[in-house]
Amino acid sequence: MEKKTDRRVRKTKAQLRAGLAKLMQTKSIKEITVKELVDEVDINRSTFYLHYTDIYQMLESIEDELEGEINQIVNNHPVDSYYKESFPMIKEILEVLWDNRDICNALLGSNGDMAFVLRMESIISQHSLHVLTTTFATDVTNIKYAYAFCLTGCVGMVKSWLESGDTTDTPLQMAELTYHLIMNALKDIKRLPSTTL
Numbered sequence: 001m002e003k004k005t006d007r008r009v010r011k012t013k014a015q016l017r018a019g020l021a022k023l024m025q026t027k028s029i030k031e032i033t034v035k036e037l038v039d040e041v042d043i044n045r046s047t048f049y050l051h052y053t054d055i056y057q058m059l060e061s062i063e064d065e066l067e068g069e070i071n072q073i074v075n076n077h078p079v080d081s082y083y084k085e086s087f088p089m090i091k092e093i094l095e096v097l098w099d100n101r102d103i104c105n106a107l108l109g110s111n112g113d114m115a116f117v118l119r120m121e122s123i124i125s126q127h128s129l130h131v132l133t134t135t136f137a138t139d140v141t142n143i144k145y146a147y148a149f150c151l152t153g154c155v156g157m158v159k160s161w162l163e164s165g166d167t168t169d170t171p172l173q174m175a176e177l178t179y180h181l182i183m184n185a186l187k188d189i190k191r192l193p194s195t196t197l
Contacts, residue, residue, distance in 0.1 A: 013051060015041045017062060017103055020055070024106035029059055029113065062103055063116045069096050070120060074127050086128075090182075091175035093124075097158060098171045105162040108155075121151060150182050157181075 019041035023032050032055050038045050052058040070093060077089035097104050107113050128147065161174055 009051070012043065012047060015043060016048065016051070016058065020058065020062075021102040021106040024111050025109060026111070028111045029055060059113065063107070063113065063119075066096070066100060066104070067116075067119060067123070070123055074123060087175060087179045090179050091172060094158070094171040094175050094178070097162065101162045101165070105159075108159045108162065117155070121155070125151065146186055150185050153181070153185075154178055 016037065019037050020032070023037060023040060034045060034048055034055060037055065038048050048058075052061065073089055073092045073096065077086070077092070107116050125147070157174075157178065161169060
């Protein structure tokens, strides 16, 4: 009985999440009401309130879950040097984004939550910048700008990928592209002229 209940809860939450993602394609989170969401997915308001207190708390719960998954991946793939391959971490992060593409697409869209995007960038930055500055200790300024270039490009690429919904571009293919673009952008850092502020 418990498994059946759990399955029902997961199904209900998945429906609500899909409905929220759809509404966020055209509206900001502050414009979406509980009534509008439950009407969209044909669920009773009382069912919504069994799981969430309001729309904001629902979105926060979804974001916290995604953040937890990304954090776990980063922690599972410690990279102590630029020269140690980070491909597995990139691939797993992209798999999570693809598996959650409905809500991730909404969060990255024009009505999305920039605070969430910044939190995700911060998780990856804390990990990656430490590795890069340790490896290239004499090129800290160049590293900072090269990393910003890579991060902004990756976010744009992921956004375009999720928006397209093209199932022929798999997370594995996108991970390979992402990895090679980042490695190529960073490999010549020592050849760059020093940058002073």
